[in-house]
Amino acid sequence: MKRCKATTVAALLLLSMSSLLVAQGRFPPKYELSQGDAASLLMMSGRFVVPLQVKTDIMKGVPRDFAGEGTYFQARLGEKDVLFALDGSKPPKLYVDTNRDGRLSDEKAFGVGSPKKGDQFEAIEGARVYGPVSVAAGEKGAETRLSIVALGASAIYVSQAGFMSGRVRLDGQDYRVVVADCNFDGHYDRTYGVPESAASVDVECETFAIGSDAEGKFDQRAAVGGPQPLPKMISVGKTCYSIQVAPDGSSIEMDKVEPKMGTLDIGKSGVELTLWSESGVHRLSGDAGTWDLPVGKYAVQNLVLRSEDKTGKWSLMGSPGRDKGVGFEIVGNKTTAVKFGQPLAVKTEMTVEGDTATFSLSVAGQGGEQYMAMPFRDNVPAKVTPKLVIYNELGKEIASGLFEHG
Numbered sequence: 372m373k374r375c376k377a378t379t380v381a382a383l384l385l386l387s388m389s390s391l392l393v394a395q396g397r398f399p400p401k402y403e404l405s406q407g408d409a410a411s412l413l414m415m416s417g418r419f420v421v422p423l424q425v426k427t428d429i430m431k432g433v434p435r436d437f438a439g440e441g442t443y444f445q446a447r448l449g450e451k452d453v454l455f456a457l458d459g460s461k462p463p464k465l466y467v468d469t470n471r472d473g474r475l476s477d478e479k480a481f482g483v484g485s486p487k488k489g490d491q492f493e494a495i496e497g498a499r500v501y502g503p504v505s506v507a508a509g510e511k512g513a514e515t516r517l518s519i520v521a522l523g524a525s526a527i528y529v530s531q532a533g534f535m536s537g538r539v540r541l542d543g544q545d546y547r548v549v550v551a552d553c554n555f556d557g558h559y560d561r562t563y564g565v566p567e568s569a570a571s572v573d574v575e576c577e578t579f580a581i582g583s584d585a586e587g588k589f590d591q592r593a594a595v596g597g598p599q600p601l602p603k604m605i606s607v608g609k610t611c612y613s614i615q616v617a618p619d620g621s622s623i624e625m626d627k628v629e630p631k632m633g634t635l636d637i638g639k640s641g642v643e644l645t646l647w648s649e650s651g652v653h654r655l656s657g658d659a660g661t662w663d664l665p666v667g668k669y670a671v672q673n674l675v676l677r678s679e680d681k682t683g684k685w686s687l688m689g690s691p692g693r694d695k696g697v698g699f700e701i702v703g704n705k706t707t708a709v710k711f712g713q714p715l716a717v718k719t720e721m722t723v724e725g726d727t728a729t730f731s732l733s734v735a736g737q738g739g740e741q742y743m744a745m746p747f748r749d750n751v752p753a754k755v756t757p758k759l760v761i762y763n764e765l766g767k768e769i770a771s772g773l774f775e776h777g
């Protein structure tokens with residue numbers, strides 16, 4: 372009798388625990404192959420790889436059924452390189468070093484499929500799609516699944532073949548949540564951190580998106596903030612949720628949180644900012660000049676500088692400088708002031724090749740951000756061509772020219 376009671380209590384406990392978990396938004400996602408509906412989600416994992424020019428030892432041992440000379444590729448996926456080869460068959464067969472032992476002689480051929488409907492390569496003639504191909508990743512036993520597109524013999528495009536996808540109900544509304552292993556380590560839990568060196572362009576983390584659950588499919592146009600590096604938390608409407616993904620992707624948990632907040636002050640600079648952070652993507656626009664943001668580091672991804680005069684609404688597209696990125700940190704209950712935009716520093720640079728001098732024009736803002744020297748008026752490229760005039764020491768014009776875009 373006593374024993375029976377204990378079982379009932381345990382069962383009740385388990386029941387109340389599981390209902391607690393559901394209320395907190397924990398759910399088990401499933402792996403889905405991309406059907407072309409998540410192109411921009413997987414784009415962060417995508418890379419174009421050009422053929423190797425020099426034959427190395429790893430290419431000596433080719434598989435027995437390998438036809439012809441072949442074209443070889445090497446792509447850095449996660450911690451290690453992966454070797455690929457297209458043979459001389461028509462259409463070519465693809466070989467991949469799936470166990471990453473540096474040899475292709477132990478590998479089987481993958482045949483060609485065709486681009487799926489809605490795929491970004493559907494319109495490219497001659498694009499051949501291979502995969503999904505499972506490749507050893509990171510620790511022993513972990514795998515990551517690749518999609519490979521051959522673009523003639525000139526390049527291959529390697530990306531994730533799919534993603535983990537599940538549904539969650541937040542504040543009475545259904546959302547679809549997707550996470551892709553975009554750092555190719557076979558795990559799904561690496562979150563984004565603002566890189567120490569903002570010049571590094573590779574995003575060594577997963578990609579995440581949450582959007583409306585229309586038709587049970589992921590609608591990236593309706594994604595909150597768009598596909599983005601996996602954040603630790605994200606704002607959906609006015610509520611903030613933490614995100615926890617199990618390393619193997621078997622569960623995702625989203626809980627309501629109230630992060631510490633601070634203030635960003637960029638003054639009346641007329642600058643719109645797109646920021647990446649541990650609290651997701653933030654797009655700041657409008658005349659406010661100040662915004663409340665969760666504490667943490669932020670990296671500026673792009674900027675738009677806007678101004679208006681009697682000729683129209685002007686805008687300049689900007690990015691966080693070539694050498695040093697633009698970033699800042701938001702501290703709890705404090706205001707972080709960052710300067711962007713005007714006054715702009717216009718710099719010309721000269722490169723000489725033979726008897727031809729080429730001048731280039733760069734436009735930098737107060738924060739070191741770089742703008743394209745091509746203004747838009749009312750969202751249309753304005754036909755304003757900067758002119759360069761060279762004077763001699765007597766002030767007489769000796770040469771002049773117009774800047775060409777591109």
Ligand SMILES: [Ca+2]
Nearest residue numbers: 468470472474
């Ligand atoms: Ca191998």
Ligand SMILES: [Ca+2]
Nearest residue numbers: 552556558559
């Ligand atoms: Ca990963």
